[in-house]
Amino acid sequence: MTLGDREPTEMEESTGKRSRLISKVLAPAVRLWLRSQVEHVEDLHVEITAGDRQILSGYIEQLEISAKNAIYQGLALNQIQLTGQNIRVNAGQIVRGKPLQLLEPIRIQGSVLLEEADLNTSLKAPLLKAGVTEFLQTLLRSGTAGISNDRDLNLQNLTIQLRSQQVVLGATLISDSGNETPIAIRTGFALAAPNLLKLVNPQWLPHAAAKRGLPLSDLDGYTFNLGDETEIHELAIDPEKVTCQGKLIVLPA
Secondary structure, X not given: OOHHHOOOOOHHHOOOOOOHHHHHHHXXXXXXXXXXXXXXXXEEEEEEEOOHXXXXXXXXXXXXXXXXXXXXXXXXXXXXXXXXXXXXXXXXXXXXXXXXXXXXXXXXXXXXEEEHHHHHHXXXXXXXXXXXXXXXXXXXXXXXXXOOOOOOOEEEEEEEEEEOOEEEEEEEEEOOOOOEEEEEEEEEEEEEEOOEEEEEEEEEEOOOOOOOOEEOHHHOOOEEEOOOOEEEEEEEEEOOXXXXXXXXXXXXX
């Protein structure tokens, strides 16, 4: 079910002070804008805190969003809860029926829950598939894992398994002759900084289900830069789910 499939609920239109501008103008514009940002979403709830004068001036004091089963750029998110404050929008155009537009960057804080099934579904989308494939190809070409190949590396059947504080990335390496070799890496993750994610005790596995692996000491502490617009403050990896809390800067289109 997408945003356009149902009427807004009372919760979606609730605010500390009832306002026809919110229920009749701003809330529909916010829902339409959110729909334009995602490919799919369910159980969307929007709560807006703002007075009529603030709205007419293009200022939203606070916006709270919760949803389930959202798909953003191919990434499947089981549950999301987000809060944004001090938001500037094109109010003059909105009241004339024009789409909502952000006028300034906004800092969003909240939490996201991803289940193992969501991550494996997301591996079919270009965003996550490209990142995982590039990481495994870099590992293979470095020779760290004992497999060195100067040719293009064909990786298929990407998988993600979640363990307690660990992630197992698996794939099948296809040779030019068509031979298939299972490969996998098991690693923990930790925050080196709010925007830096590092590997913890990575191990090379003969296959994704292996219990023992070869330590990859050269990769221990290897960091991934999440970018200046993303911060993660808490990260928990449990069997079958990942939860994270942090902040994200949303830029105007």
